[in-house]
Amino acid sequence: MKVLLVAKAPVAGQVKTRLGAVIGAEPAAGLAAAALLDTIEACREAGAEGHLSLAGDLRDAVRGGAIAAALDGWTVTPQQxxxxxxxxxxxHADAGPGVVVQIGMDTPHVTAAALAEVADGLATHDAVLAPAEDGGWWALGRxxxxxxxxxxxxxxxTSETCTDTRHALExxxxxxxxxxxxxxxxxxxDADVVAALAPHTRFARAWRSARPRGVA
Incomplete structure (x- = not known):
């Protein structure tokens, strides 16, 4: 199995902008960096070959050095x-043929088992979609x-992205x-839910530090 991780370099003001409007651009970039590191770790635990399709430059990113080190052995290509x-x-063209599970950096609570579930579905299907609660999808296997x-x-x-993606493929x-x-x-x-689901992740620790008091 290969994991294709499609992500942005966690540069302040360019990632997690909705959260940044509440907690500030720099803390939001820190959350994105933590989420990216958690995701890379889950891919390694799954035994997956890693391919990162990256927008931006890690040299400008929060925790860029740590992320670059975590990507040792991965293939990294720029988004185009x-x-x-x-x-x-x-x-996907860069990642090549074979069993590939594409994910993003917005599910820091992802596990090796969840990645394997997507890959396993390709034994009997041309593609596998893993829905997100907001109507999108968090993983696409092919x-x-x-x-x-x-x-x-x-x-x-949009709230129909997963449904529309399935229809387009079918x-x-x-x-x-x-x-x-x-x-x-x-x-x-969302951050509250995910931090509660996976309290020992880097993301959860970063969220506990960044979350403003009194925010409902």
Missing amino acids: GDGFAERLVRA RDPRVVRHVARVVMS LAGCTVGRASTMTDVDTVE
Whole structure:
């Protein structure tokens, strides 16, 4: 199994902007860095070959040195293309054929078992989607990178993104499996949920330090 991690360098003001509006840009970047490190660790625990498709430069990032060290042995390629959908297609092309599980950096509570569930579904399906609670998806598994071209027409970051992604893949003739739903972190409420689910992660520790008192 290969994991394709699509992520941004955690630079203040460029990541976790919704949380940054509440807690500040620098703490939000710290949360993003912690989430990225937790995700890389889960990939290693899964025994996965790692491929990072990166937007931005780790030299400018919070905890950039620690992230670079954690990526030892990984393939790192820059994101290319106009818009997220095109960058996604390019990233999958870079990752190549075979069993690939694509994830982002918004699920720091992801586990090796959750990644394996997505990969296992590819034994009987052309693609596997793992829904997010907000209507998106947190993981996409595939064997052939060409199937991701059909995802490029889907509008991302809506309450229908997962449903629309499934429909696009099925219309293209793909069989699509489903894996477990997870919460991805965009808001204070999301961060509270994820930190409670995985209290020993770097993300949870960072959130306990960054969360403003009195925020509902």
